[in-house]
Amino acid sequence: MKQLHKQSHTNQRRDEEMPNNQTPPYSPKSYKHSSSRRPLNYLFNEQRFLFIIIGMMIGSMIFIFQPSLSAITATTTTTNYHINSHIMPSMPRSISISHRERTAFNPRPTGRVPVGITRRRMRTVVTGGAGFVGSHLVDVLMARGDEVIVIDNFFTGRKDNVAHHLDNPRFELIRHDVVQPILLEVDQIYHLACPASPVHYKYNPIKTIKTNVIGTLNMLGLAKRINARFLITSTSEVYGDPLEHPQKESYWGHVNPIGVRSCYDEGKRTAETLTMDYSRNEGVEVRIARIFNTYGPRMCLDDGRVVSNFVSQALRKQPMTIYGDGKQTRSFQYVSDLVDGLIALMEGEHIGPFNLGNPREFTMLELAQVVKETIDPNATTEFRRNTADDPQKRKPDISKAKQLLNWEPKIQLQDGLPRMALDFKNRILKEEQGDIDK
Amino acid sequence: MKQLHKQSHTNQRRDEEMPNNQTPPYSPKSYKHSSSRRPLNYLFNEQRFLFIIIGMMIGSMIFIFQPSLSAITATTTTTNYHINSHIMPSMPRSISISHRERTAFNPRPTGRVPVGITRRRMRTVVTGGAGFVGSHLVDVLMARGDEVIVIDNFFTGRKDNVAHHLDNPRFELIRHDVVQPILLEVDQIYHLACPASPVHYKYNPIKTIKTNVIGTLNMLGLAKRINARFLITSTSEVYGDPLEHPQKESYWGHVNPIGVRSCYDEGKRTAETLTMDYSRNEGVEVRIARIFNTYGPRMCLDDGRVVSNFVSQALRKQPMTIYGDGKQTRSFQYVSDLVDGLIALMEGEHIGPFNLGNPREFTMLELAQVVKETIDPNATTEFRRNTADDPQKRKPDISKAKQLLNWEPKIQLQDGLPRMALDFKNRILKEEQGDIDK
Structure with missing residues (x-):
C-alpha cells in the first residue's frame, strides 16, 4: 500500500513538472482532462504495472518476515500519545502520580497491546487484595483510575473489605488460591497473598510454605509470561530474632x-530468593518490600497480633494480654503509610529489598499505655508466658527507602490508633448485634 | 452369620439334651429324622425367627459402627508374626541389623502389608540414587538385601554409578524428576535428589529451588500416603557463612x-522446615541429616568442588586452583563414613537434624599439600579471586551424632584421597580414550 502511494505521488510530481516544459494551450485543468483520458495506457506503458506488482511484493515480504514492524508502528502511535501527556505543564513527580503520567514514565507495557487495540487503562492485579493491607492498596489503585483485579482465597481476607468496589466496572474479584496457576493480562502484579499473623500461618504450616513458595513461583511465572512488573511483600520476619538492631536491608x-514459625519466615526468605532469581535469570522486573508491623482499620479482630489484640480487648473491656515481660519492642506502621511505600516502590526504579515500617519503637508496655490514653483510660493488662521463637525486638532502618523512594511514614501511633479503634468498635458492635439477632 | 451359627449350635445342644428326657424308641438318628420333618415349624415357633433377625441386626450394627473391629482381627494376626520373630535369641542391635530384625524392632511398616500377603523384603527408594552419595548408599542397601528403587533425573547423576546393579532383580532404576509427584510402595525414602555443587545448583537456580521445595513436598507427601519413614539430606550450607565455629545443630x-547461592541454601532450609512440619503436623516419621563436604570415588570430575578440582587437576598435571587466599577452611568426609551415618540415622529413633561430617579441618593450602603428598609430589597451585558468598570456614560439631547415633567418621583424608584418585585416574583415562576414539 505504501509503495503504491509513493508511486502515485511520483506520478503526480512528474505530471506537475510537465506543464512547464510544454506549450501554453495545456492548462493544468486541461492536462488533467487529457491524462484521465488514457489512464490504462499510461499504467501499462513501460512496465509500470509490473513494477507496481514488484513493489507490492517487496512491501509484503518486509512485513511477512518482520512482523514486529507492525508493532513499531503501533508503538510509535502510542508513544505520541505519551509524549502529548508528557509535555503537559510541568507536574511534580510524586508518589501519587496519576495513571497517565505513569504510563508516560514507563512505556514498557504498551509493547504488549495487540495492534489495532486502543491503549487501555493500567491493569493491576493484587493477590490477597481482600485482606487488610491489600484492600487499602486496592482503594488507592481504584482511586487513581486503574482497572484492578483482586485475587483472594478468603482464608484471612474478607469480602467486606472490598465490598464498596463490587459495583465498579473497573473492579473485579476472583476467588482463587495462588498455589494454583492463573493466567491474566495485567501490567503490574502486587503479590501480597499469604496469611501474615502467627495464629493464621501456623494453622496449616505446610499450606503456608506452599503459598509462599509455589504461590510466588506461579505469580513470577505469570509476570514473566506477560512481561508485567512484579512486587512481592516480604516481611521483617526474614530477620528472625535479629542480632543487629535496628535492621538494615543488608542484614x-x-x-x-526448623521452628514452628519457620513456615512463614523461611517461606518468605525463599520467596525473596525466587524473586531475585527471576530478576537475575529471567529478566522479570521485580520489587521487594519487607513489611514491618502494620496496623489500621480492617485488621482481623482476633488474629493474635498485639495491636489488634490490645485494641479489641480494650474495646471489649477485657484485660490486654502481654506475653513475656512486655519489654520486647515492636514498631507500628499505619496502613496508609505502608500503601504509599508499596506504590512508591512499584513505580520506582529500584528492586530492593526495602524495609517499609515505622522506626518509632514501643515496648508492649508502652503500647498498652497508648491504648489506655487514646481508647480507654480504664483498660487493664494481664501477663502470660511468651510463645516460642517470638523475636525480642524488631525495628526497621528505613534510610534506604527514605533515600531511594523518597518515602517515610507520616502517621504516628497516637493518631493512627483512634482511627483503627473506630473501625474495630463498629465491627465489634456488628458482631454483637449478629449474636443478638441469632 | 455368626449369630445364625450360634443359634444352630444352641439348637443342637437342646436337641442332644432332649433324648435323655424322652422315651428310648427315639434314637439320635430317628430324632434327627423327626426334627428334620418340621424344621420350619420349629423355626417360626416362639418368635425364634424374630430373634434371629434381631440378633443379626445387633451383630451388623456393631460392625457398622465399629469398622475398626475388623482391622483389629487382621492386626492381631500380624502382631503374632512379630512376636514370633521378636523372641528369637537375643541379637545385638547394631547399625547393620538385617532386614528381619529391623521389621521386628519397627512394626510400623508391616501394618501396611495387605492381609494375606506374605511379608516381603524391605523396600527402599533413594532419590538421586545415581549420584555420587546416592550410589554409594545404594551399594550398601543392596548388599544388605533390600529391594532398592533409584529415582534420578540424571542432571548430575550417572547411570555408570549404578550400572553394576542393573541386572539384579532387587534393583530398579526410574528416570524421574522429583519436582513431579510419583506413587510408589516402599518402607523407607532416602531423599537425596538435588544438585549439590555450586556449579550445578547455580546453573538453573529456579529449578534448584523447585527441586528442594516441590521435590521435598512430593516425597513427604508420598511418605505420608504410604506411611514410610523419610530421610532428607540437608546440608552444612544451611549454616551459610557461619558466625559460630564449629557449627552445632542448634546454630x-x-x-x-537474596544472593546467588541462596537457591540452594534457602531451598534446603525450607526443605528442612517442610520436613519438620510434616513430622509435627502429619505424624510422618522423618530424619534430617546435614551433610558437610564429602569426597570419594564417583564424584563429578569437574563440579567445581575443591577436592574433585584439586585431584583431577593434579592427575591432569594442571595447577590446582585456589580461590581467595586459600586460608578458608573445609572439613572433608569420606563417602563411606557418610553412608554409615545416613543408615544409622534412618534406623535410629532420633529426628535430628544431625551434622554428618568429618570435624578435622583443612585450609585449602593444607588440602593442596595432602594432594601433593598422596597423589603427585610435583603438583602446583594457582590463585584466583574468590566467588561471592563463599563461606570462610565450615566445620561440624558432631557430638550429637556421636552420642545419639553412635556414629563418627573413620577414614582420614590421607587414606581416602588415594582411593578417590584411583577412580578419578580410571575415569580421566576413559575420557581421554573416548576423545581418541572420536
Missing part, C-alpha cells in the same frame, strides 16, 4: 529453620 | 536470602 537475619 | 545459621 542476613537470624532465623530458626 | 540458626548466617545465610544471605
